[in-house]
Amino acid sequence: MKLSVFSGKPYDKKYFDAANATRPASEIHIVYHDFSLSEDTVFLAKGSDAVCVFVNDSLGSAVVEALAREGVQAILLRCAGFNNVDLDAAEKHGLLVANVPSYSPEAVAEFAVALIQTLNRNTHRAYNRVREGNFALDGLLGRTLHGKTVGIIGTGKIGVATARIMKGFGCRVIAYDPFPSPAFKELGDYKSLEELLPESDIVSLHCPLMDSTRHIINEQTIAKMKPGVMLINTSRGGLLDTTAVIHALKSKHIGGLALDVYEGExxxxYDDHSGEIIQDDILMRLTTFHNALVCGHQAFFTEEALKEIADCTLRNIEEYVTSGVCKNSLTKDPKIRRRDSLPVRNV
Structure with a gap:
């Protein structure tokens, strides 16, 4: 079976090759492309039984249709989010779409807490000062987290893991989610969004991006937050109206912002642009605030997570090939359009 991996980086190749090495010899032939899947690159999927994509690959209806024409049978997401895939088009053309629903949720939760700690205690600024021989403490004042209220928006596995850590700091934890999790009820109380925002000293986003959550943080919801609130987003950039957030930073209504994701990312x-003039004026404006941190979507980036992503992705296609169904499918499992090059093993 031929699997085309798009947006493949050296670390993807390392962990996918290691995971594939544990499979029977020559069962899956992996081809890596270091650029994203789009209408301009979809022709490279020709001859592939499946494609593997990441968060910034674009799989709208035109790309999905082109994949089907090329004989591709499955779209494998090496992430949990699927907002970049037209699932309706995939079902229409009989393509399996499967994700990695959980890959070390603690990794993302720990990174969110690292952002909170860095932003709160200004360790990033202190590091740069000391390197220049400046040991002054003015401008580095933080707040004790113990006793503060943390509002978690989205209580999937990552949100619950974040809540668990913050409760360990002695914080009061509250959450908003239309689909309550029994695991969170042991850690804190559910509130409506209108109740959560004015009560929270820190708001951390852990919900998926969909129509109902796009720009959930906007001019109106920001106005309901506490003055000086700290806002953290390690989920999806589209959850924020970035322009509204910039206005709130300028007015000091938002006291601190930490982003691992960005709407225009x-x-x-995932690429080095250090030798270029970056044309995104909104992102560049964010980087001018001393109380704003922007990272490059790295919260997931641990050895354990990369291993699980590779293993689960290959398990998804193996499960589909051997049984005709996949437990991590996001679409109705279509019938396999078998071809001679697609092996079916006895399990």
Whole structure:
């Protein structure tokens, strides 16, 4: 079976090759492309049984249709989010779409807490000062987290893991989610969004991006937050109206912002642009605030997570090939359009 991996980086190749080495010899032939899947690159999937994509690959209806024409049978997401895939088009053309629903949720939660700690205690600024021989403490004042209220928006596995850590700091934890999790009820109380925002000293986003959550943080919801609130986003950039957030930073209504994701990240993140003039004025404006941290979508980036992503992705296609169904499918499992090059093993 031929698997085309798009947006493949050296670390993807390392962990996918290691995971594939544990499979029977020559069962899966992996081809790596270091650029994203789009209408301009979809022709490279020709001859592939499946494609593997990441968060910034674009799989709208035109790309999905082109994949089907090329004989591709499955779209494998090496992430949990699927907002970049037209699932309706995939079902229409009989393509399996499967994700990695959980890959070390603690990794993302720990990174969110690292952002909170860095932003709160200004360790990033202190590091740069000391390197220049400046040991003054003025401008580095933080707040004790113990006793503060942390609002978690989205209580999937990552949100719950974040809540668990913050409760360990002695914080009061509250959450908003239309679909309550029994695991969170042991850690804190559910509130409506209108109740959560004015009560929270820190708001951390852990919900998926969909129509109902796009720009959930906007001019109106920011106005309901506490003055000086700290806002953290390690989920998806589209959850924020970035322009509204910038206005709130300028007015000091938002006291601190930490982003690991950005709405316009697809043309920038995961590549080195240090020798270029970056044309995104909104992102560049964010980087001018001393109380704003922007990272390059790295919260997931641990050895354990990369291993699980590779293993789960290959398990997804193996499960589909051997049984005709996949437990991590996001679409109705279509019938396999078998071809001679697609092996079916006895399990």
């Amino acid at each position: 697809s043309s920038l993140f």
